[in-house]
Amino acid sequence: MAYILQQLLQKSAQRYPEKLAVWARGRSIRYRELEQRSNQLAHLLRQNGVRKGDRVGIYFPKCVESVIAMLGVVKAGGVYVPLDPQAPAERIGYIIGNCGICGLITHAEKRRALDPVTLESLAFSLLTDEAPQTSKGSGVIPWTVLQEFPSDIAPSVTLTETDLAYILYTSGSTGRPKGVMLTHQNALTFVEWCAEKFHITSDDRLSNHAPLHFDLSVFDVYNALEAGASLYMVTEDLALFPARLASFLETQEITVWYSVPSALTLLLLHADLQADKLKKLRTILFAGEVFAMKYLQQLAERLPQTDLWNLYGPTETNVCTYYEVERERLPGMDKLPIGIACENTEVFAVNGDDEIITQAGGTGELYVRGPAVTCGYWADPEKTGRMVVPNRFQHNFEEKMYRTGDLVQLGADGNYYFLGRRDSMVKSRGYRIELGEIESALLSHPSVKEAVAIAVADDIVGSRIRAVVAFQDGIRLTAEELQHYCGTRIPKYMIPEAIEFRAELPKTSTGKVDRVQLAQESLQVALK
């Protein structure tokens, strides 16, 4: 049984060396080559100072080299940090500093956009695109150098399953993203659960729709490796065009698809999904946001031969509950459950009296315990202490549990149902968005006196963001100028789509901004 992720690749490379491992943008790599290149990369990283526990950023648009990079870093004993290729340079620079990233595997163009101070802090930048001559600077290494390193065996590193494998940064409520630390054990707990539940075999062909900094991709990459299956990466040239994406599903004979619900809704609305063209598509998994029932029902009708599963869980635990869609029940359902705990994970809901809910109808905050749970946030003991707490319900030994901040209800059917959040975190296209992070970005502009970000419910993407802003006296900016400013600090999907200006924001009796009133008012305003 594998205890570290690279063993999944090692085993499959032994069994299926000639099998296609990863496909992206018309290029592909076989298992043998994936094993060899990642071994070489691991040696290169060690030579450039990477030691056990060191963080290496992966910062380029998805391609075959992405998977080589992930495996190469863990084989070197390092911890990879997938960085969103579409995030503003300032945010990437922040993460590099916050995480103590020692080097990057990146593209020349992406590297150039980073702040010189950030670049100075890096021991190396390994460029996977062919433009070594144009990039100057210490530590710039072209990908071609890989072939100089041993390929048949990885460097000798002592790792255990409790060592970190990767860190995923998510939106932070106090204005800066937070790095969720995940060990090999965290990842394998999830991968092994999926392998068992979804019966992934070497005959499967998995798509990878999610970006690599999003934990859905852990299933795509590592369950493919685990089974000796083939991975087909979905890049923007496909993802943005539902008709092409549907063609891709058909041509590549994808057997298992995992994505956020909005990607499925767009396929449903804008591509002609035909069950007889998608005979191979045996399983669809979705997670990350609430799937509007009407669209799920339509999808179920369109693809009667495909199993549909709702998976739920924050980045801090990966998937912790699941529900297999019961087709007979669908027409009568107005709400889809998040289901029951995954095997090898335990969840429970704690009510306002600090009791664990056992009766149907009870509601409370969902907590998670077990080997899936993160050990915390990188360099943030304060947030770690708040969210990864001692399990006060465990009397026999000390252990931690994670408080999800999600309010749930236990149904009569034994399933949990999601009710809402305790705080102001919202989902849009499956992306986690802390309204506080958007507000911090707005407030950081010297002309902004007050700012509130509001989420407006949307059938397709979950939430759309708008903002209400009050300026410092005498200063005015246009909405476009403020949106542009936001774009230098937060990812595009977090930028408010509409900004309303007021002289003053309404206050509650205690003098705080009255968010509830603003949210109610925004319900009246139609977002185009």
Add this chain to the structure above:
Amino acid sequence: MSTTNSIPAAQPALREQLREFILENLAHPKGVTSFTDDEPLMETGVIDSLGIFRLVSFLEDELGVRISDEEINPDTLKNLNTIEALVIRKREK
């Protein structure tokens, strides 16, 4: 910001109409304040998975052209030049 054209505007009024729609509805909400005629709009994140359909709806509803699924692709919607060319082509039919 000045616009660098690689193709002279075949129909300046149409081009401006397209530019204005994209600016107001797609670029500004992504924090992008301007773009050149040949700048790739999807690569820069101006057009995302929702934006594609808002653009197509605009072309169909406001400009009266019918776009087929195959014509919604990375080549036709690459930049302002190609979008203008698409509309002109469809109008000529």
